[in-house]
Amino acid sequence: NAGVTQTPKFRVLKTGQSMTLLCAQDMNHEYMYWYRQDPGMGLRLIHYSVGEGTTAKGEVPDGYNVSRLKKQNFLLGLESAAPSQTSVYFCASRVALRNSPLHFGNGTRLTVT
Amino acid sequence: AQKVTQAQTEISVVEKEDVTLDCVYETRDTTYYLFWYKQPPSGELVFLIRRNSFDEQNEISGRYSWNFQKSTSSFNFTITASQVVDSAVYFCALSEGEAGGTSYGKLTFGQGTILTVHP
Numbered sequence: 001n002a003g004v005t006q007t008p009k010f011r012v013l014k015t016g017q018s019m020t021l022l023c024a025q026d027m028n029h030e031y032m033y034w035y036r037q038d039p040g041m042g043l044r045l046i047h048y049s050v051g052e053g054t055t056a057k058g059e060v061p062d063g064y065n066v067s068r069l070k071k072q073n074f075l076l077g078l079e080s081a082a083p084s085q086t087s088v089y090f091c092a093s094r095v096a097l098r099n100s101p102l103h104f105g106n107g108t109r110l111t112v113t
Numbered sequence: 114a115q116k117v118t119q120a121q122t123e124i125s126v127v128e129k130e131d132v133t134l135d136c137v138y139e140t141r142d143t144t145y146y147l148f149w150y151k152q153p154p155s156g157e158l159v160f161l162i163r164r165n166s167f168d169e170q171n172e173i174s175g176r177y178s179w180n181f182q183k184s185t186s187s188f189n190f191t192i193t194a195s196q197v198v199d200s201a202v203y204f205c206a207l208s209e210g211e212a213g214g215t216s217y218g219k220l221t222f223g224q225g226t227i228l229t230v231h232p
Contacts, residue, residue: 035222041224042204042225043220090158099208102160105157106156
């Protein structure tokens with residue numbers, strides 16, 4: 001049971017570099033989400049997707065882009081990393097049934113120096 | 114806009130003590146859902162419970178119990194006879210109803226409460 005898999009687990013970037021975080025789920029879930037977790041702020045929604053080929057902005061979308069070309073994958077891109085993007089990033093997915101719980105990946109710890 | 118507040122940033126207890134984690138929420142919707150998640154030191158997020166706004170019955174699951182009170186907009190979580198393995202960050206979260214199909218289950222999280230249970 002892989003569930004939701006995030007790669008990489010850790011990454012260190014220099015300011016201005018770009019990278020892509022990959023989220024893959026094998027549960028055939030329609031909805032997928034990217035959150036960031038910062039101390040004292042809980043988890044905040046960056047972007048989400050309700051189906052293949054669709055994406056939408058969450059609470060803190062600036063500086064990030066996403067794509068959902070395949071139903072099972074949801075990519076989060078940082079085009080020009082900034083120290084303020086140092087965070088732990090969580091991907092989650094769920095079925096479209098009304099308010100079913102989110103299934104989370106194990107997180108990616110990103111440090112931007 | 115919806116909001117979730119967990120006023121307790123950190124709680125420290127000794128094993129076997131009972132502990133209650135507070136959660137207060139704000140929403141304009143009449144249909145909404147409340148969740149609790151646990152994040153142990155290993156970092157993953159584990160779903161504990163979901164409660165909808167029409168069901169105010171308290172729930173008990175082993176040593177865990179939840180008290181939902183719409184009158185005070187609270188959804189508190191109690192651990193009875195705490196154990197060291199309960200040490201974790203606990204998050205309360207709110208999702209507005211999907212009757213109109215616009216919520217898409219987006220969760221608004223509280224700031225989290227760090228619970229440390231000492232042996």
